[in-house]
Amino acid sequence: MPQIFYFSANRTVEATTTETILHASLRSGIPHTHECGGEARCSTCRVVILDGLEHCEARNAKEQSMAERLHFGPEIRLACQTRISGDIKLRRLVLDSDDVLITDQRGAGATPGIAGQEKTVAIMFVDVRGFTTFAEALPAYDVIHALNRIFCSIGPAIARHGGHIDNYMGDGLMALFDAGSAATTAVQAINSGLEMLDAVEKLQPYFHDNYGKALRIGIGVHCGDVVIGSIGAPGTKRTTAIGDAVNRASRIESANKFLVSSFLISDDVYAHVKDIVLASRHEGVRLPGKLGTYTLHEVTGLRQPLDDLQRR
Numbered sequence: 001m002p003q004i005f006y007f008s009a010n011r012t013v014e015a016t017t018t019e020t021i022l023h024a025s026l027r028s029g030i031p032h033t034h035e036c037g038g039e040a041r042c043s044t045c046r047v048v049i050l051d052g053l054e055h056c057e058a059r060n061a062k063e064q065s066m067a068e069r070l071h072f073g074p075e076i077r078l079a080c081q082t083r084i085s086g087d088i089k090l091r092r093l094v095l096d097s098d099d100v101l102i103t104d105q106r107g108a109g110a111t112p113g114i115a116g117q118e119k120t121v122a123i124m125f126v127d128v129r130g131f132t133t134f135a136e137a138l139p140a141y142d143v144i145h146a147l148n149r150i151f152c153s154i155g156p157a158i159a160r161h162g163g164h165i166d167n168y169m170g171d172g173l174m175a176l177f178d179a180g181s182a183a184t185t186a187v188q189a190i191n192s193g194l195e196m197l198d199a200v201e202k203l204q205p206y207f208h209d210n211y212g213k214a215l216r217i218g219i220g221v222h223c224g225d226v227v228i229g230s231i232g233a234p235g236t237k238r239t240t241a242i243g244d245a246v247n248r249a250s251r252i253e254s255a256n257k258f259l260v261s262s263f264l265i266s267d268d269v270y271a272h273v274k275d276i277v278l279a280s281r282h283e284g285v286r287l288p289g290k291l292g293t294y295t296l297h298e299v300t301g302l303r304q305p306l307d308d309l310q311r312r
C-alpha cells in the first residue's frame with residue numbers, strides 16, 4: 001500500500017489508492033486543515049509534494065481550476081482531490097488559524113493572487129534624480145503634480161514594451177518584464193528604458209518653464225530568477241517579485257549616482273542585448289551589500305531602429 005510521509009509531523013501513514021490524501025490524513029489522526037470540507041473551494045488542504053510527485057494522479061477539473069487561479073506550481077496539490085499510487089513525502093501548508101486567514105479562498109476577502117511562482121524576469125528600477133531636494137523647494141501640490149507628470153510620461157514606455165509597473169516607491173518605481181524568455185524580456189526592458197529617456201527629454205521644457213529645473217532619471221536593469229507572489233494581509237494583497245535579482249537591480253539603478261549615468265544594465269542583461277545596444281561605458285563597480293565586483297554597462301542607444309528590434 002502507498003505510504004505518505006508527513007514532513008514536520010515526522011509520521012508515515014498508509015493510504016489506499018482510492019482515498020484522497022486528506023482522507024488518509026484524517027483517518028490516521030493527522031490534523032489536516034480542510035475548511036470547505038473537501039470541495040476544492042478553500043485551498044486550505046494544500047500540501048507541497050516534496051518527493052513522489054509522479055505517484056500523484058493528475059489534477060481533476062476542480063483542482064486544476066484552483067491551481068490556475070492561484071498559480072500553483074505542479075508540486076502544490078489539494079489534498080482533498082489527490083490520490084496516490086506510490087510513496088510520497090509531503091508538507092502541509094496550512095497549519096493554524098492565521099494560515100487559514102491567509103489562504104482561504106472562500107468569501108469576499110479572498111483574493112486569488114499568486115501563491116508563489118518562480119520566474120525569470122527583467123527587473124527595472126527607475127528613480128528621479130535629486131527629487132528630494134527639488135521637492136523641498138516646492139509646495140505640496142507641485143510635488144505630487146510633478147511626480148505624476150513624470151510617471152505619466154514614462155509609464156506608457158513600460159506597458160508598450162510588455163512590462164508592468166510593480167510598485168511605486170516615492171519618487172521611483174519598479175517595473176517587471178516577465179512575458180517571455182530572458183532574452184526577450186531583456187530587449188523589452190532596454191527598449192522601454194530608452195523610450196523613457198526620450199520621454200524625459202520631451203518633458204525638459206515643461207520642468208524648466210515651471211520649476212526652473214532640469215529633469216533627470218536613473219534607470220537600472222538586471223535579469224534573473226525571482227519568486228512572484230501575492231504579499232500582504234487579506235484585502236491588501238499585492239503581487240510582487242522577491243529575490244536577490246530584485247535587490248541587484250535596485251543597486252544597479254543607484255549606481256547611476258556615482259557613475260553619473262542615466263541607464264545602467266547588468267552583465268546578465270548585456271549578454272542578451274550586446275549586439276543591439278550602444279554601450280558607451282563598461283565599469284567594474286562594487287554594489288552596496290554585495291560581495292565582489294560587478295560590471296555595469298551604460299546604455300546610450302540602439303544599433304538599429306526600434307521597429308526592427310520589435311520584430312525580433
Ligand code: FES
Binds near residue numbers: 035037042078
Ligand atoms: S478542503 Fe477545501 S480545497 Fe481541499
